[in-house]
Amino acid sequence: MDSVCYHNFGNKKNGGAAMSIALVVTITLVMGVVFVNGWTDAPNAIATAVSTRVLKPNVAIWMAVAMNFLGALVMTYFNSQVAETISNIVTFEGAGNAAQVALAASLFAIVVWAVAAWYFGIPTSESHALIAGLTGSAMAMGGLEAVSGAEWTKVIVGLIVSTMMGFGGGWLVTKLITIIFQDVSRRIANHVFTIGQAISAAMNAFLHGAQDGQKFMGVFMLGLFYNNLAEKTGNGFVIPLWVMVLCSLTMGLGTSVGGMKIIKSVGMDMVKLERYQGFAADLSAAICLFLASVFGVPVSTTHTKTTAIMGAGAARRASSVDWSIVKEMISAWLLTFPGCGAIAFVMTKFFVAIF
Template sequence: MDVSFSYFCQEILSNPVMLITVLLTLGVIFVNGWTDAPNAIATCIGTRSMQVRHAIWMSAAFNFLGVLVMTRINSSVASTISNMVDFGGETHQALVALCAALFSIVVYSVVASLFGIPTSESHSLIAGLSGAAIAVQGGIGGINFHEWVKVLYGLVLSLALGFFAGWVICKVVALICADMDRRKTGSFFQGGQIFGAAFMSFMHGAQDGQKFIGVLFLGVAFCNGQNSVEGMMIPVWLMILCSTVMGVGTSVGGEKIIKSVGMDMVKLEKFQGFSADLAGAFCLLLASVSGIPVSTTHTKTSAIMGVGAVKRLSAINFGVVKDMMLTWIFTFPGCGLISFVMAKIFMMFF
């Protein structure tokens, strides 16, 4: 299969469906950087360790590096996403279905972000791909359940391990610093927060960037007449393209989401924000190395809840948590249904 950058440029200029696929994929990556990446820096801003604009630019840079570096080291998350569904042997129809899946993610994510609710682009992507595959295949035969079950592992990992890691790390930090003067430790934890936010941003790029690289690579394969990318190497130009777009998306902001996650859900001190960032980044690193696609939103918010539980459960604003949980619950049927309907419509016109 030809995966050179020159062939890619020729295809998007001569193939309208490929052009739409690329624009939608890059649009989803941009939206992900805009709506999901702010979770990585929410606690850093919430504890006033960094100014908003400085934190956003730092996050953009480390998201770029996360996509680029981790995909070169271990691209198993991208492979999991690419192999999760089977759109059938007819590659043109598969490409149209892929467009429908991407369209559903953009619609769902943008609407949720307008209300300041952090969505999970990971689950939106999985739901969108699944809905489109069902539409094309006329049933669940297009779902690869061996790969899909990793999503369930990721859901448990991001929620349970995120909460547990946040609670443990915060508890240990609190015990170590119990007899120390808060004024003397403040500057240390401020620096720790900046490090933690950079680490979280890097791992966000490593996780979410890989997912969408896998989708775009699948689109390139369909244009080459291939119905799978199994065993193929992801080209460097594709990593650079996706990481750049995610970095630009992150630089746009996402102030409403920063407020919801970093300020409204739990009132954090600097050492608690540091604990949440460290816990979230650790969970994302573990999942990325294992090839399990997880939600960075789930991971970070559950880590914050774990940190809040060290004080007391009442320290958590469960009203905000409930809004987030409802959004996550509706993601699978919502995105899946939109994708199913759009796949049927797109196949009528293309």
């Protein structure tokens, strides 16, 4: 189990002086990104449960608030490998005070990208935006040498594996359910899948917090590190309990704002699911997210859940999926890395020049 430590800020190299303006801005932006993630990304976890009418929107959202908070807090306490991967994916070392400015620029770019995606109702991945933003800013400061190829390999592996497991799992579980429950009355089956989907939706919300909460905790620790308020070991940071609680609460607050645009796009417009298909999609996504969290692979919860929904829909018949909406989503995912990365690159150059 990862230990939890508390840092005595007064004994750091800055002699207990007030935090720099750049650090305050960075922490504010991290909290902004975490809030936006809970607002725009977390609804994916409960989209299918709402669309199949297993849960009412308000009930689902408040369940997601609680489970996001618990996932970010509990999973990070026991296993913070995802946060370590994110904190090691780039380096601004040697850049002096400009490191804080560059980190702030990357976060600002992420907020801009995420809010634009929410406005148009497109479930673009906050995880991909975070990685793209950090990478763009790091390259603006130190070129390709500032990017860790080993950690980026985990991102690519996670992207491929989550696609295969999401779509394949949704398809396979749906087929298995069709075979197993073929002689069970519809009333009994619906009762089983109502309970099952409520539980699996809660699992998805918990694991969304575990995955995405940790990613932003890793960035939070980078902000502290570049102001000499955190120490980095060979395996990354030891995340203090107060950071876990702060990020978890902020994500939960963002989720409480709601996200019916995303719920509608993912759970209602893309494919019309029956309850057994919703359960299949939620279960396969939860399994994929759990394994990724345990092995420290940063995957997109949006990507995983959406492909699982596609697989569950396609298992019944391919025509049940609105592939035009799928095409829009895939286009948004493909644009996130170069688009958000380019915004972060330009903003970093601009911010460093004026600050």
